[in-house]
Amino acid sequence: MEDPAPSSGRSAFVWLVGASQVVGLASVVLTGVWMGHFRGGFAWDGTAQEFNLHPLCMVLGLVFLQGDAILVYRVFRNESKKNVKILHGIIHLLALIISIIGFVAVFDFHRAAKIPDMYSLHSWCGMGTMILFCVQWVLGLVFFLLPVASSWLRALYLPFHVFCGLVLLAMAVGTSLLGITEKLLFSIMPTYSKFVSEGVLANTLGILLVCFGVLLGYLITKEDYKRPPNPEEEALSVHFKTLTEGGSPTTP
Amino acid sequence: MEDPAPSSGRSAFVWLVGASQVVGLASVVLTGVWMGHFRGGFAWDGTAQEFNLHPLCMVLGLVFLQGDAILVYRVFRNESKKNVKILHGIIHLLALIISIIGFVAVFDFHRAAKIPDMYSLHSWCGMGTMILFCVQWVLGLVFFLLPVASSWLRALYLPFHVFCGLVLLAMAVGTSLLGITEKLLFSIMPTYSKFVSEGVLANTLGILLVCFGVLLGYLITKEDYKRPPNPEEEALSVHFKTLTEGGSPTTP
Numbered sequence: 001m002e003d004p005a006p007s008s009g010r011s012a013f014v015w016l017v018g019a020s021q022v023v024g025l026a027s028v029v030l031t032g033v034w035m036g037h038f039r040g041g042f043a044w045d046g047t048a049q050e051f052n053l054h055p056l057c058m059v060l061g062l063v064f065l066q067g068d069a070i071l072v073y074r075v076f077r078n079e080s081k082k083n084v085k086i087l088h089g090i091i092h093l094l095a096l097i098i099s100i101i102g103f104v105a106v107f108d109f110h111r112a113a114k115i116p117d118m119y120s121l122h123s124w125c126g127m128g129t130m131i132l133f134c135v136q137w138v139l140g141l142v143f144f145l146l147p148v149a150s151s152w153l154r155a156l157y158l159p160f161h162v163f164c165g166l167v168l169l170a171m172a173v174g175t176s177l178l179g180i181t182e183k184l185l186f187s188i189m190p191t192y193s194k195f196v197s198e199g200v201l202a203n204t205l206g207i208l209l210v211c212f213g214v215l216l217g218y219l220i221t222k223e224d225y226k227r228p229p230n231p232e233e234e235a236l237s238v239h240f241k242t243l244t245e246g247g248s249p250t251t252p
Numbered sequence: 253m254e255d256p257a258p259s260s261g262r263s264a265f266v267w268l269v270g271a272s273q274v275v276g277l278a279s280v281v282l283t284g285v286w287m288g289h290f291r292g293g294f295a296w297d298g299t300a301q302e303f304n305l306h307p308l309c310m311v312l313g314l315v316f317l318q319g320d321a322i323l324v325y326r327v328f329r330n331e332s333k334k335n336v337k338i339l340h341g342i343i344h345l346l347a348l349i350i351s352i353i354g355f356v357a358v359f360d361f362h363r364a365a366k367i368p369d370m371y372s373l374h375s376w377c378g379m380g381t382m383i384l385f386c387v388q389w390v391l392g393l394v395f396f397l398l399p400v401a402s403s404w405l406r407a408l409y410l411p412f413h414v415f416c417g418l419v420l421l422a423m424a425v426g427t428s429l430l431g432i433t434e435k436l437l438f439s440i441m442p443t444y445s446k447f448v449s450e451g452v453l454a455n456t457l458g459i460l461l462v463c464f465g466v467l468l469g470y471l472i473t474k475e476d477y478k479r480p481p482n483p484e485e486e487a488l489s490v491h492f493k494t495l496t497e498g499g500s501p502t503t504p
Contacts (some may be wrong), residue, residue, distance in 0.1 A: 016279055114316060116446075120436075174429060177377070181373050186437075193367070193371045210377065217415075217418075221473075
């Protein structure tokens with residue numbers, strides 16, 4: 001199927017997707033450098049090195065992969081919807097697994113170091129984001145990948161699923177920024193105001209995460225970049241749904 | 253003009269707008285209580301009491317009033333577009349003035365207390381938000397209130413203006429959460445993890461701000477709540493624009 005967007009719009013789209021990937025990957029790399037170079041590297045032994053896996057997993061899973069899982073609907077907007085849907089689910093599953101590792105890392109570190117859990121705004125926002133992310137993943141699976149929900153129910157839920165996806169991405173970026181601020185004030189409060197390299201690097205990471213969120217938000221919400229309606233696909237979907245529900249198709 | 257939305261949708265809209273106002277006002281009140289009761293009140297004398305005006309002005313101006321300035325396009329979607337546009341501009345002007353007072357308060361306090369400026373992620377995000385907010389306000393005035401830009405240019409700029417408005421609101425909420433975390437760690441780091449009332453109150457404020465952002469985001473982006481197209485208004489607008497540009501109207 002041909003792309004109805006004019007070539008200038010298509011060219012801007014390619015550049016914006018490219019920019020989002022550069023910014024997103026740079027964020028993951030910068031998190032790795034921050035934790036690896038400035039904070040002593042990584043381990044799974046209850047020490048601060050286990051904590052260091054937390055920011056890396058969250059930025060990789062909950063920000064970068066979650067963003068890219070949404071973006072596949074725009075990048076592959078002319079491919080088979082079923083395949084794109086499966087890819088969307090797989091990347092989200094990967095994001096979920098990595099986020100859970102990051103989540104366990106911080107609770108494990110807190111337990112070993114006898115640090116109380118869930119008292120900070122970062123932890124409140126992070127817990128809210130993780131719960132919503134899990135609910136969204138399960139509901140997405142049940143509604144859109146398993147033949148359980150009726151077409152009517154799918155159509156009713158779809159706008160909420162899309163809106164919650166964007167809210168989740170914004171919450172993941174916001175919670176990451178809170179985590180950056182918390183970590184900097186816990187670690188380098190006396191020197192942070194002297195523009196030491198760790199502080200500047202972590203601030204830059206925060207700005208890159210905001211840029212990633214804004215680029216993704218633009219690419220996802222811009223009308224021209226949305227999947228064009230495909231009557232053939234819709235008819236097939238209705239046909240399939242009607243068969244699985246035991247009725248007769250409304251379209252041939 | 254009649255509202256084309258069904259009554260159930262209209263009822264949900266009213267409840268959601270009501271909830272957004274309760275949550276938004278509660279955020280402003282909680283900021284006032286935090287700064288007034290726990291942080292020693294307000295003054296304009298270069299002390300910490302002058303700093304206390306900063307969170308209050310930012311939450312009131314850059315979050316609550318900015319959000320409501322956008323919301324008027326949904327609440328008054330069946331009123332004259334010109335009046336709604338003027339109201340949108342006036343509330344934004346108020347938001348801008350209050351934000352500038354809040355901005356000056358923190359720089360003035362830093363100068364008096366010899367605290368360096370612009371080293372934290374909160375300050376980087378805040379400065380970015382304020383600059384973008386000023387640019388957005390000036391461009392909005394030039395493009396949509398003064399008869400300067402052509403209809404073609406207005407139509408081209410409108411989607412960017414709308415997108416940047418939502419980005420600005422998200423940035424304002426995110427920067428506020430960073431400010432809350434910074435203030436708590438500077439003021440009550442040793443007791444924050446003991447769930448003291450100041451910490452719980454400030455965390456609750458953060459969650460309320462997130463709820464305000466999510467409610468506003470939903471109300472603004474939901475298709476059913478958008479302003480219905482009005483051919484009469486469009487024709488008048490084209491007529492007015494053509495007259496001010498010296499051409500002849502394309503519609504009578």
